[in-house]
Amino acid sequence: MRKINVAVLGASGWMGRVHTMAYQSFPHFFGTDGGTARVAALVERNPDAAAGLQALSPEARIYQDWREAVADPAIDLIDICLPDNLHYDVAKAALLSGKHVFCEKPLAETAAEARELADLARDKGLVTRVGHAFPRNPVHDLARDIIRSGEIGEITLFKGCQHVDMFGDPAAPFMWRADGKLAPTGIVGDTGSHVFSFMAFLVGRVSAVMADNIIVTPRRPVVEGASLGQGDGSVTAYADVTNPDATNMLCRFENGASGIVDFSRVATGRKFRQAYEIYGTKGSIAYDYDETNRLRFYSGADPAGRCGYREIDVGPEHSAYRAFLPLANFALGYNEMKIIEAAEVIRSVATGTPMWPTFDDGYHISQIVDACMRSSALKRWVEIDLA
Numbered sequence: 031m032r033k034i035n036v037a038v039l040g041a042s043g044w045m046g047r048v049h050t051m052a053y054q055s056f057p058h059f060f061g062t063d064g065g066t067a068r069v070a071a072l073v074e075r076n077p078d079a080a081a082g083l084q085a086l087s088p089e090a091r092i093y094q095d096w097r098e099a100v101a102d103p104a105i106d107l108i109d110i111c112l113p114d115n116l117h118y119d120v121a122k123a124a125l126l127s128g129k130h131v132f133c134e135k136p137l138a139e140t141a142a143e144a145r146e147l148a149d150l151a152r153d154k155g156l157v158t159r160v161g162h163a164f165p166r167n168p169v170h171d172l173a174r175d176i177i178r179s180g181e182i183g184e185i186t187l188f189k190g191c192q193h194v195d196m197f198g199d200p201a202a203p204f205m206w207r208a209d210g211k212l213a214p215t216g217i218v219g220d221t222g223s224h225v226f227s228f229m230a231f232l233v234g235r236v237s238a239v240m241a242d243n244i245i246v247t248p249r250r251p252v253v254e255g256a257s258l259g260q261g262d263g264s265v266t267a268y269a270d271v272t273n274p275d276a277t278n279m280l281c282r283f284e285n286g287a288s289g290i291v292d293f294s295r296v297a298t299g300r301k302f303r304q305a306y307e308i309y310g311t312k313g314s315i316a317y318d319y320d321e322t323n324r325l326r327f328y329s330g331a332d333p334a335g336r337c338g339y340r341e342i343d344v345g346p347e348h349s350a351y352r353a354f355l356p357l358a359n360f361a362l363g364y365n366e367m368k369i370i371e372a373a374e375v376i377r378s379v380a381t382g383t384p385m386w387p388t389f390d391d392g393y394h395i396s397q398i399v400d401a402c403m404r405s406s407a408l409k410r411w412v413e414i415d416l417a
């Protein structure tokens with residue numbers, strides 16, 4: 031059993047806390063045969079937040095500069111939970127110093143950067159992973175099994191969406207997510223990349239994109255200390271929103287299927303909606319995060335007069351579900367997906383085995399993000415180079 035020393039960067043943020051919890055938790059569910067993790071360093075720039083970290087992870091060194099973790103010879107794996115604009119620089123520095131890297135999405139700001147990171151990792155023989163945890167819910171393994179078995183035939187159409195309303199209210203405070211310098215692709219890299227990860231996981235590579243990116247609220251109030259609902263509410267200034275709030279997109283897949291996709295952070299009333307429908311020549315499947323462990327499956331092979339969508343709740347027949355719960359429909363949630371992801375990341379590093387989504391997979395998702403940005407700017411279809 032190998033113990034992997036992990037540094038979590040951005041440790042006091044949402045993802046930093048979730049990743050730390052996931053490393054500390056996963057052996058309770060997945061055992062230790064695939065290796066274990068020691069949270070050996072936590073990096074947090076915010077000094078007040080950093081001060082509280084030691085008690086939560088007594089074994090960890092606490093750093094305020096990510097470069098210290100990258101230079102720490104004791105660290106095997108750098109886990110990047112920092113704002114999007116830092117991902118490329120930090121991942122590159124980590125790979126150059128011989129560390130395995132787990133990077134939250136989006137992997138980089140451009141596909142060219144993502145390609146460089148994927149190539150660098152391969153040259154160095156290092157394990158990589160991008161934080162697309164949603165498809166690691168075992169319900170999507172079931173969806174992929176059904177697709178691969180041929181039960182829905184050739185895929186003809188993917189329809190997908192992801193909607194939140196964090197910026198639905200025009201008075202919602204400005205934050206880094208709306209700043210084109212800190213998050214250059216806005217909703218496309220942030221939320222679109224999740225939908226793209228489902229497309230890549232379930233359907234295949236995308237060959238062309240036609241997208242319309244929209245800024246719905248061009249200016250937002252700046253509220254000191256605001257982060258997802260925090261802050262004392264005092265408005266100090268207004269800032270321009272410089273990246274897209276929402277996107278409507280058509281696409282073509284390499285295998286001939288087509289796609290209709292939309293994602294938004296201004297979908298007022300939708301706290302979190304994620305859904306897809308996949309139509310094939312013999313059947314179809316449908317998923318909605320509101321029923322997080324349930325897949326709907328229509329088979330054209332059912333007898334005439336008996337055809338209809340059946341609801342399948344993933345249960346203990348699926349090993350990743352069984353790891354947590356002995357009975358179906360008790361439901362795995364977001365944090366369990368991140369625990370599954372952490373177990374896979376550590377197994378991947380401990381055994382030197384790449385597991386989806388690696389930086390190579392992240393590169394294709396970055397290509398779709400790029401194509402989406404270019405298509406919207408050029409107001410036309412953009413082809414993706416799949417060579």
Ligand SMILES: NC(=O)c1ccc[n+]([C@@H]2O[C@H](COP(=O)([O-])OP(=O)(O)OC[C@H]3O[C@@H](n4cnc5c(N)ncnc54)[C@H](O)[C@@H]3O)[C@@H](O)[C@H]2O)c1
Binds near residue numbers: 039042076116135
């Ligand atoms: N996979 C998912 O489902 C998912 C969900 C949310 C966020 N994310 C991604 O995770 C990343 C982090 O998002 P978040 O929501 O946790 O953000 P957050 O704002 O909650 O946390 C970011 C943390 O990084 C710290 N930080 C910022 N700059 C730093 C620096 N230079 N050095 C050290 N610490 C620094 C901040 O103080 C903060 O604690 C983003 O890239 C985001 O896209 C992924």
